[in-house]
Amino acid sequence: MTASAGSSRIGVSGLAVMGANLARNIARRGTPVAVHNRTAARTKEFMQAYGDEGAFTPAESLEDFVAALERPRRIIVMVKAGKPVDAVIEELSPLLDEGDIIIDAGNSHFDDTKRRTAACAERGLRFMGVGVSGGEEGALLGPSIMPGGDPAAYAEVEEILTGIAAVVDGTPCCVHVGPDGAGHYVKMVHNGIEYADIQLIAEAYDLLTHVAGLDAPAIAKIFEEWNSGDLESFLIEITAKVLAKTDEKTGGPLVDVIVDEAQQKGTGTWTAVDALGLGVPLTGITEAVFARGLSALSGERRAAAKTLSGPNPSAAENREDLVDDIRQALYASKVVAYAQGFAQMRAASVANGWDLDLGAMATIWRGGCIIRAQFLNRITEAYAEHGDVENLLMVPYFTEAVANAQDAWRRVVITATEQGVPVPAFASSLSYYDAYRRERVPANLIQGLRDFFGAHTYRRIDAEGSYHTRWSQDGTEVRTDV
Numbered sequence: 001m002t003a004s005a006g007s008s009r010i011g012v013s014g015l016a017v018m019g020a021n022l023a024r025n026i027a028r029r030g031t032p033v034a035v036h037n038r039t040a041a042r043t044k045e046f047m048q049a050y051g052d053e054g055a056f057t058p059a060e061s062l063e064d065f066v067a068a069l070e071r072p073r074r075i076i077v078m079v080k081a082g083k084p085v086d087a088v089i090e091e092l093s094p095l096l097d098e099g100d101i102i103i104d105a106g107n108s109h110f111d112d113t114k115r116r117t118a119a120c121a122e123r124g125l126r127f128m129g130v131g132v133s134g135g136e137e138g139a140l141l142g143p144s145i146m147p148g149g150d151p152a153a154y155a156e157v158e159e160i161l162t163g164i165a166a167v168v169d170g171t172p173c174c175v176h177v178g179p180d181g182a183g184h185y186v187k188m189v190h191n192g193i194e195y196a197d198i199q200l201i202a203e204a205y206d207l208l209t210h211v212a213g214l215d216a217p218a219i220a221k222i223f224e225e226w227n228s229g230d231l232e233s234f235l236i237e238i239t240a241k242v243l244a245k246t247d248e249k250t251g252g253p254l255v256d257v258i259v260d261e262a263q264q265k266g267t268g269t270w271t272a273v274d275a276l277g278l279g280v281p282l283t284g285i286t287e288a289v290f291a292r293g294l295s296a297l298s299g300e301r302r303a304a305a306k307t308l309s310g311p312n313p314s315a316a317e318n319r320e321d322l323v324d325d326i327r328q329a330l331y332a333s334k335v336v337a338y339a340q341g342f343a344q345m346r347a348a349s350v351a352n353g354w355d356l357d358l359g360a361m362a363t364i365w366r367g368g369c370i371i372r373a374q375f376l377n378r379i380t381e382a383y384a385e386h387g388d389v390e391n392l393l394m395v396p397y398f399t400e401a402v403a404n405a406q407d408a409w410r411r412v413v414i415t416a417t418e419q420g421v422p423v424p425a426f427a428s429s430l431s432y433y434d435a436y437r438r439e440r441v442p443a444n445l446i447q448g449l450r451d452f453f454g455a456h457t458y459r460r461i462d463a464e465g466s467y468h469t470r471w472s473q474d475g476t477e478v479r480t481d482v
C-alpha cells in the first residue's frame with residue numbers, strides 16, 4: 001500500500017534491520033510512515049518485502065522524503081551511530097522548517113546527542129536522542145524506548161512511540177527520560193548493565209562446568225530452574241536455550257564448539273569510562289568489559305595456559321549445595337551490578353541537571369529489552385517507597401536479599417579462588433559490598449602517602465580544615481586552609 005505525499009505522520013530514514021523493523025512496527029499500528037534509505041535499492045527491497053504491511057510512502061531522495069511528511073515533520077534517523085548520523089542531519093537540515101523534529105534512535109553517545117541537540121536548536125530544529133533496546137525482534141514487536149530531548153518535542157511523538165513499545169502490566173515501556181542526552185545516557189547504562197548480567201551468567205556457567213563438573217545440557221536444566229525464581233529474566237531464559245542446543249555437526253552441545261572470544265560494540269566501555277569520569281564505582285560493568293578484553297587475548301591465553309601454573313581442580317564435595325551457592329552468588333552480584341548502574345545514573349542526573357526518575361527507568365526496562373526481568377519490579381518499588389535513595393543496597397528488600405545470600409556468595413568466591421576459576425564480577429561485587437558497608441576504609445593511609453610525596457594535604461577526623469605534615473623536614477603538621 002502506498003500513501004499520498006504529505007500524509008505520513010512520521011518518517012524513518014535508514015532501513016537496515018533496526019530502521020526497517022521500527023518502520024514496520026509503526027505502520028502495522030495504523031500510522032502512515034515515509035521510508036527512505038541512503039542507498040535507494042534498500043528502500044525498494046523494503047517495499048517489495050513489507051510494503052503491504054501498512055501505509056508506507058517510499059522516497060528515493062531526501063527531498064521527496066521530507067515532502068511526504070506532515071508538519072511538524074517527525075523524522076526517525078536509524079543509521080549507523082557516529083559520523084553517519086551527522087551526515088544525515090547535515091543533509092536533512094536545509095530541507096526542514098522551524099520546529100521540525102529529528103529523532104536519532106540509534107546507539108549514539110550521549111555527548112554527541114548533547115552536541116547535536118544544541119546545533120539543531122541553533123537552526124530552529126528540535127532534536128531528540130532516543131534509546132531503543134530489544135534488537136531486531138524488539139524493534140518489530142515492541143522495544144523498550146528511552147526518549148530524551150525537549151518535552152514539547154516528545155509530546156509530538158509520544159503517541160507513536162508509546163504505541164510501538166513493549167507493554168508490561170498495561171504500561172508501555174516508554175517514558176520521557178529527560179532533556180538532551182538523557183535518553184541515550186540511560187540506554188548506554190542499560191547496555192552496560194547487560195554486559196554485567198551476561199558476565200555474571202558466564203561466571204556461573206564456568207563454575208558449574210569446572211567446579212561442579214556438569215556438562216552443558218545439565219547446566220541448561222539448572223538455568224531453566226533458576227528462571228522460575230528471583231533470577232527470572234530473559235537472559236537466564238535464553239542461557240538455558242543456548243546451553244541446551246545441540247550442534248548438528250558434532251552431535252555435542254553447540255556452546256562447546258563456539259570460539260571463546262567475546263566481541264563488543266563499545267557501549268560497555270562508554271559506560272565504564274563515564275563512571276570513571278563521574279567517580280562512581282562501577283565494578284560489575286567494568287569487570288565485564290575487561291573480561292571481554294581478556295577473552296579476546298586468545299593467542300596469549302593459549303601460550304600462558306602452557307606456562308603459568310595454577311591449582312589442580314578437584315570435584316565439589318557436595319554438588320547440590322555448590323549449585324545453590326552459585327545461584328545465590330549470582331543473585332547477590334546482580335543486585336550489586338544494578339545498584340551500581342542506578343547509582344551512576346543518579347550521579348549523571350545530578351551532574352547534567354536531568355532530573356531522572358530512576359524508578360521509571362526500571363519500569364521501562366521490564367519489557368522489550370535484553371535485561372527485562374521480574375527483578376526490575378523490585379527496583380521500581382524501591383524508588384517508589386524510598387524516593388531519592390543513594391544506593392539500592394540501602395533499600396530493605398535488597399539489604400535483606402544480599403544479607404541472605406552473602407554466606408553462599410563468600411563460599412563461591414573462596415572456592416573459585418582456591419580452584420583457580422576466574423570470577424572477576426562475582427568477586428569485585430563482593431568487594432564493593434564489603435567496602436560500601438565499611439565505616440572506615442584504608443583511604444586514610446592513601447591520604448597520608450599522597451601528602452608525603454606530593455603535599456596533597458589531608459583532613460583530620462578530630463578537627464576542621466586541611467593539613468600538611470612536613471614529613472621530610474621537621475615532621476610538624478601545619479594547617480593549610482587558613
Ligand code: NBP
Nearest residue numbers: 014015016017018038039079080081084087106107135136
Ligand atoms: P547499521 O548500524 O548497520 O547501519 C546501517 C544503516 O546506516 C544503513 O541504512 C546505511 O545506509 C546507513 N548509513 C551509513 Br552505514 N552511513 C550513512 C550515511 N553516511 N548517510 C546515510 N545513511 C548511512 O544498522 P542497524 O543495525 O539497523 O542499526 C541502526 C542503529 O540502531 C545503530 O545506531 C545501532 O547501534 C542501533 N541499534 C542496533 C541494534 C541491533 O540489534 N542491531 C539494537 C539497538 C540499537 P546504506 O544502506 O545506504 O548503507
